[in-house]
Structure formats: structure tokens, C-alpha cells
Amino acid sequence: MERTDRAERLKERVGLEAAKMVTDGAIVGLGTGSTVAPAIAELGRRVREEGLEIIGIPTSYQAAMLARASGITTRTLDDVSRIDIAIDGADEVDPDKNLIKGRGAAHTREKVVDSWAELFVVVVDDSKLVRHLGEKFPVPVEVLPFAVHPVMKKLQAMGGDPELRVGVRKDGPVITDQGNMIIDVRFPEIKDPKALEARLNNIPGVVENGLFVGLAHLVLVGTEEEGEKLTVRRIE
């Protein structure tokens, strides 16, 4: 219970901090997940109460629904010629600001939006910091349903341990917002995330993988030591 409360407090705090960085007129990439949700809610509050004018570019159905419920105008990538700032969560962050994303199966759209942003801000609590990517999380790989079997074989041949992601409150495989499937792959060690990212995307049938290498400009880390004040650390 205590652990959950702490995580919720940290998410709320980094979300608010990220939302403060958004200025009037900005086109904002809206990431997916529980850490971005408070940021979207706060942006909505600023729109309603402070008259902030922004356009949100959602990275998933979840982000689109949260944005609409918060009163944020949304558009698609076809409607805009730039993204000023993107705010998104992560599952792991290494000391070079490289990420694993995709626990929410939204990494394909997230990578398009986040990589296009002038400023890509990652919001996490301190449990997401790792020394090496892959320490805790597998790498999610979005795959055309037609290609799941051969892609699994290729991932095994690369030394990975692939597992098709199945639903929690749905029987059978998780289907992404694009209608594809997700293979979660554990690797014994990820020495060169940039090379692995390229190798994975080079497998025919792979749509996108959850390694985000060299994309994040700033990471906001919510942290709270025992008995200490809650703070947000910046990794630039």
C-alpha cells in the first residue's frame, strides 16, 4: 500500500513538473502510461483555467481519450508541421538517457511522435533508473500478426528469449492500436542498444521495437528518500 502511494506521489509530481514546461501555442506530443496521465490532466487544467492554448498529438487511444476528457484539442500528425515538446514515460532509463518503452504496447506511435519533437521530455519515478537496459524489462517488439512465428525464430537465433504478450483482461494475444501483436524479448545482456535497435527493426515483419536510443533530451525523475522531501531530479 505504502509502496503504491509513493509511486503515485512521484508520478503526480513529475507529471506536474513536465506540464509546467509547456508554453502557449505549443504542439505537444502526449505519451502513454500512468506517469504521463497526471501531466495530461494538468495540461487540461491549464487549458480550462489559465486559457493555455495547445494542440495535443496523442500516441495511443489511451492518450487521446485522456486528452479529450481533459479538454485538450487533439490533432493527427497529418495536421501539424512540427512538435514542440513531447512528454512520455519509460520502463527503463540508462545513464545515457536511452530507454526501454512499450509496456503499454504504444511504443511504435510513441517513437514517431517523440523522435519528431524539438524537446522530448521523459517522466519517470526513480524505480525506472537502471545501469544497463534490459536489467528489469524485456524489449517489446511490435510484429505483423502474419509474421509472428518467423520473427520468434529469428529472435531466438539472435540469442533472445521471446514471448508473445497475452492480454490480462482479454484472452489471447494483446493487439496493439495498429492491429499488430507484441513479442517481449529478454536478452542476456544488451551491450550496444543502438545496434540492437537497428538489428531488431531489420527483421522482416517487425514494425518497431521499444529501444529508444539517443532520442530523449531531458529525463525528469521523481524521487523521495525515506523521510525526505519529494524532489524531481533532472538528467540532461
Ligand code: 5RP
Ligand atoms: C507505453 C509506454 C509507457 O510510457 C511506459 O510503459 C511507462 O508507463 P508507466 O508510466 O505507466 O510506467 O512506453 O507503451
